[in-house]
Each structure stands twice: as structure tokens, then as C-alpha cells.
Amino acid sequence: MDSSAIRKTLGQIGHWITNFLSIFLALLWSVPVIWSIIASFRPANDAMSRGDVWFSNTLTFENYTRAWSLAPFGQYYINTILVVLLVLAVQLITIVLAGFAFANYEFFGKGWIFFFVLLQMMIPTSALLAPNFSTIRILGIFDTRLAIAIPYFGSAFGTFLMRQAFMSVPHDLVDAGVIDGCSWWQLILHVYLPPSIPSLIAFGLSSATWHWNEFLWPLIITNSDKSRTLTAGLVRFTQLGEIGAQWSLLTAATLMVAAPLFITFLIFQRRFIQSFVHSGLK
Amino acid sequence: MNIKASRKRFKPLPYILIFPTAVFVALFTAWPVILSIYQSFFLQRMNIARFREPTFIGWGNYIDLFSDPYFIQVIKNTLLYIIGTVPISIVLGFLFALLVNRKVRGIGFFRLAVFHPMVLPMVSAATIWLFLFTPDYGLFNAALRFLGYSGPENWTGNPSLALLSVVIVAVWKNSGYYMVFYLAGLQNLPSDVYEAAALDGANGWQTLWKITFPLLRRTTIFITIVAFIDSFRTVDHIFVLTSGGPSRASTVLLFDLWLERFEYQDIGISAAITVVFVIVLLAFTVTNFITSERKEV
Numbered sequence: 001m002d003s004s005a006i007r008k009t010l011g012q013i014g015h016w017i018t019n020f021l022s023i024f025l026a027l028l029w030s031v032p033v034i035w036s037i038i039a040s041f042r043p044a045n046d047a048m049s050r051g052d053v054w055f056s057n058t059l060t061f062e063n064y065t066r067a068w069s070l071a072p073f074g075q076y077y078i079n080t081i082l083v084v085l086l087v088l089a090v091q092l093i094t095i096v097l098a099g100f101a102f103a104n105y106e107f108f109g110k111g112w113i114f115f116f117v118l119l120q121m122m123i124p125t126s127a128l129l130a131p132n133f134s135t136i137r138i139l140g141i142f143d144t145r146l147a148i149a150i151p152y153f154g155s156a157f158g159t160f161l162m163r164q165a166f167m168s169v170p171h172d173l174v175d176a177g178v179i180d181g182c183s184w185w186q187l188i189l190h191v192y193l194p195p196s197i198p199s200l201i202a203f204g205l206s207s208a209t210w211h212w213n214e215f216l217w218p219l220i221i222t223n224s225d226k227s228r229t230l231t232a233g234l235v236r237f238t239q240l241g242e243i244g245a246q247w248s249l250l251t252a253a254t255l256m257v258a259a260p261l262f263i264t265f266l267i268f269q270r271r272f273i274q275s276f277v278h279s280g281l282k
Numbered sequence: 283m284n285i286k287a288s289r290k291r292f293k294p295l296p297y298i299l300i301f302p303t304a305v306f307v308a309l310f311t312a313w314p315v316i317l318s319i320y321q322s323f324f325l326q327r328m329n330i331a332r333f334r335e336p337t338f339i340g341w342g343n344y345i346d347l348f349s350d351p352y353f354i355q356v357i358k359n360t361l362l363y364i365i366g367t368v369p370i371s372i373v374l375g376f377l378f379a380l381l382v383n384r385k386v387r388g389i390g391f392f393r394l395a396v397f398h399p400m401v402l403p404m405v406s407a408a409t410i411w412l413f414l415f416t417p418d419y420g421l422f423n424a425a426l427r428f429l430g431y432s433g434p435e436n437w438t439g440n441p442s443l444a445l446l447s448v449v450i451v452a453v454w455k456n457s458g459y460y461m462v463f464y465l466a467g468l469q470n471l472p473s474d475v476y477e478a479a480a481l482d483g484a485n486g487w488q489t490l491w492k493i494t495f496p497l498l499r500r501t502t503i504f505i506t507i508v509a510f511i512d513s514f515r516t517v518d519h520i521f522v523l524t525s526g527g528p529s530r531a532s533t534v535l536l537f538d539l540w541l542e543r544f545e546y547q548d549i550g551i552s553a554a555i556t557v558v559f560v561i562v563l564l565a566f567t568v569t570n571f572i573t574s575e576r577k578e579v
């Protein structure tokens with residue numbers, strides 16, 4: 001065999017190894033969720049310990065209905081959705097306004113104010129949960145949905161992202177808007193926002209994902225089911241004495257908590273991944 | 283028309299526009315830091331009647347903290363957790379990106395398989411893994427036994443394995459997230475460099491280590507920052523898997539902060555931990571800023 005033939009054979013082998021590695025890793029990474037989905041549809045008395053950990057004779061929806069009846073998951077859903085929407089609605093206003101101010105104007109103290117806002121990116125809110133707990137107490141909103149959402153109403157990350165997006169809008173466009181007599185909010189609506197929609201969507205998706213999944217802050221700031229979110233509710237549910245190690249029930253509850261976001265992700269997979277890149281790299 | 287002049291008329295406007303953001307940052311980032319510094323110099327415990335009113339004790343809380351072997355253990359655990367999660371997740375993220383960045387049929391499934399844990403809430407991911415870690419019939423032990431492992435099986439309940447089990451869940455969840463950044467970096471690489479390398483007869487490994495990896499240095503720095511901060515602020519899986527135990531073997535800094543404040547109701551000590559926490563995070567950011575500035579020159 002001459003050297004080019006050897007090269008070709010080696011390349012072929014390398015190709016097979018890469019494919020094998022890909023399939024192996026893909027299986028390894030997806031087994032946990034797949035196994036949980038299967039377990040959640042197995043009858044509760046069909047205990048894993050009796051042998052077959054993968055298959056069952058019958059499949060049932062009963063675990064989901066039982067989990068639903070054992071804890072107020074409906075209320076948790078409402079709370080989570082309201083918190084996510086509330087955070088998002090306020091953030092979209094605050095970050096657009098602040099991002100616009102930083103991108104469009106020169107003013108005294110701009111650099112220092114920008115640095116001050118960016119502090120929030122350097123010190124994650126979770127590090128400050130003890131003093132923030134006291135603040136919420138003083139504000140008198142402990143155990144409300146507002147208390148879960150309020151620390152996130154201003155977003156350094158979002159402000160930064162919008163400032164970057166607005167700064168890449170061509171100056172000529174802005175100047176033309178000013179000459180046409182646009183007021184500042186018309187400037188935002190008609191000149192700055194239209195080309196920045198991808199950034200806004202990217203921020204919105206990562207914010208919604210983050211707040212749907214957040215656990216520690218909702219856990220400490222809520223005390224009753226009227227404001228508890230899905231994640232905090234799930235952990236409480238797993239610790240209920242009567243549930244113990246009923247895995248079919250636990251996996252059903254776990255998947256129920258993750259499902260809405262997860263299904264949205266499956267449908268808009270590309271959009272999600274692009275958004276994560278976009279919000280991370282800008 | 284003078285555009286500069288027309289912008290100048292809006293003088294107070296930028297401050298008004300930034301005001302809402304600044305208020306929330308002041309209230310939930312700046313104020314809590316100041317409050318913590320202040321409270322860290324006082325003895326105050328809410329669950330003991332005579333300590334409920336704060337008493338000034340100077341550096342007392344800090345001295346207590348750093349002379350407490352338990353807190354030293356927490357710092358060790360935190361370092362071990364960071365060492366265990368950050369480098370491995372980044373390497374896996376890079377590997378995933380290389381594998382995904384090929385024109386092969388079905389590669390979408392691979393991407394989905396390694397990225398989907400990212401979208402799950404950490405508490406859901408941890409509950410799923412608690413199920414996998416189950417001593418008798420858990421899939422994790424079954425797989426290990428298949429590979430010839432015969433060690434202890436109660437991962438979350440074993441002092442020497444608890445931290446490792448927490449690390450495994452974090453690596454599983456985050457690697458796909460870091461992959462996405464490398465993937466974006468790979469797709470933006472200039473193709474002419476590769477053509478030149480191919481002409482020079484560079485093989486796959488040489489191209490990878492001499493060209494691809496160096497070109498992605500900025501991406502690697504960025505991912506390292508993200509991974510580092512994330513390893514500090516996520517303890518959700520510890521709540522589900524180990525509750526910090528057994529005998530505090532898997533308690534890291536943020537979990538300890540939660541324990542001191544909400545279980546032991548110790549305002550002074552938890553304030554001191556918050557201050558230490560903030561100093562570490564700021565030191566990290568400043569170091570990063572300085573080193574990245576130096577490299578830009």
C-alpha cells in the first residue's frame with residue numbers, strides 16, 4: 001500500500017471512531033431523562049427492586065394524576081408562570097430604557113453609573129440572599145410572588161446586551177430620526193428597537209429559562225402554597241413523608257415541573273440554542 | 283440642523299431612563315453588600331433570646347469563622363467542587379462542539395442529547411439523578427457493576443462520595459451549555475487558515491492543537507468565567523441530593539451561608555460569610571479583567 005492509501009484507511013477508521021464516540025456519548029447523556037420518563041409511566045406497585053429496571057407489562061398515567069392530587073401543582077404552575085411573566089415584563093422596559101440611555105447619550109458620570117449597574121453581574125444575587133431576605137421583610141412583601149420577582153427587575157446583563165445592540169445601529173439612521181423630529185421614545189420604537197429584536201428575544205428566552213428553573217431564592221422567600229413556585233414545590237413534594245422512595249411518583253412530579261419549558265425547547269430548539277449563544281457572546 | 287445641540291437639550295433624560303434599573307441594583311446589590319459588612323461586626327442570633335439584639339464584637343465573627351475547622355472544611359469542599367466541575371465541563375463542552383460541528387446525518391440528535399440537561403431545572407435534574415444513584419437498583423450502580431466496580435453503592439450517603447455525586451450532576455447538566463459557546467466559536471473560525479494548514483500537510487491533531495484551540499482562546503476564557511461563577515451560585519442539586527451531608531461532606535460556601543442564616547439564624551456569621559463570598563467574586567472578576575486587558579495589548 002502506498003502512503004495515500006494508508007492515510008485513507010486511517011481516515012476511515014478515525015471516522016468510525018468519531019461516530020462511535022458520538023453515539024456512545026449521546027446515549028450516556030440522554031439515559032437519565034429517558035429512564036425517568038419510562039419510570040414515570042410504570043404502575044406504582046410495579047417496584048423496580050423486583051428486577052427489571054427498564055420494562056414493565058403495563059403503562060399508566062396514574063402517577064401523574066396522583067402527583068397532581070398530592071400537592072397543589074396547579075397553583076405552583078400559576079405562580080411560576082406569573083413570576084416569569086412579571087420579571088420579563090418589567091425587565092424588558094427597564095433594560096430597553098437604560099440600554100438606550102447608555103447607547104445614545106453622553107452625560108456626566110456615565111462611566112461610573114454603568115460600572116455601578118454592572119456590579120450586579122459581578123456579584124450574583126444568590127450570594128446576597130441573606131441581606132435581601134431582610135430587605136423583603138422590611139418591604140413587607142414576604143411570601144408573595146412579587147418578592148420572588150423584585151430583585152430581578154433591574155438587569156445589568158440585559159442593560160449591557162441592549163446597549164451593545166443599540167450601539168450597532170448605524171449613526172446615520174439615528175441622525176435621520178432626530179432630524180425628522182422623533183422624540184426619544186419614537187427614536188427607541190422606530191429606530192433602535194426594530195434591528196435589536198434578536199437581542200431582545202435572546203434575553204427574553206434566557207431570562208424565562210433562568211426564572212422558571214430558579215430554586216433557592218423562591219425557597220427562602222416563600223412560606224405557603226399561594227406563592228410557592230414549581231421548583232420549590234417539587235423539593236417539598238419529594239420530602240413528603242408519605243412518598244418515600246416511590247420513584248414512579250417522584251419522576252412523574254419531576255417531569256411535570258420541567259415539561260412546559262422542555263417541550264417549548266424541543267419545538268424551538270434552534271432558536272433556544274442561538275439565543276444562548278447570542279446572549280452569552282455579545 | 284445641529285444634531286449635537288438637539289441632543290444636548292435632553293439633559294436630565296438619561297438619568298431618568300436609567301433610574302429604574304439603578305434603583306433595583308442599589309436596593310438588591312449595593313445595599314445588601316453594605317448591610318452585610320455592617321452586620322458582620324455584630325453578634326446577633328435570632329434563635330437565642332439574649333443575642334437577638336446586635337452587640338458590636340469587632341472582627342469576632344471573622345475570627346470565629348476562620349478558626350472553625352468546619353468552615354475550613356467548607357472552603358476545601360468548595361475548592362474541590364470547583365476543581366471537579368469547571369475543567370471537566372469545559373473539556374467535555376469542547377469535545378461535544380467538535381463532534382457536533384460535522385456534516386453528518388443525525389447530528390441534530392447528538393446535539394439535542396448533550397444540550398437538553400441545560401433546559402431542565404437543576405432540582406429536576408438532581409431528582410432524576412437521585413433516582414439513578416439509588417443503591418439497590420439504580421442505573422448508575424448497575425452500569426458501574428457492569429464495568430467491574432465493586433465499591434460502595436450509596437453515593438449520596440457516603441461521606442467520601444457525596445461531593446463527587448454532586449459534581450457528576452453538575453458536569454452532566456452544564457457541559458452541553460458550554461458546548462454551545464465553542465460551537466459558535468468554531469463556526470466563526472476563518473477557513474483560509476485551515477486550507478493553508480491542509481496544504482502544509484498538517485494532520486488532524488496538529489490542526490486541532492496548533493490552530494483550533496489557540497484561535498478559541500477568548501471563548502475558553504469566557505466559558506471559564508461563566509463556569510466559575512456558576513459553580514459558586516448553584517447549590518440546588520445539593521439540597522436534593524445530599525442536604526450538604528453526610529456530616530457536611532458536601533457543604534459548599536453558598537449552602538453553608540444558607541445553613542447559617544436560615545437554619546441556625548445566625549445573622550452575624552452569615553453576614554461575614556456573605557462578605558467573604560463577595561470579596562472572592564470581586565477578586566475573581568478583577569483578576570480576570572486585569573489579565574484579559576494585558577493580553578489585549
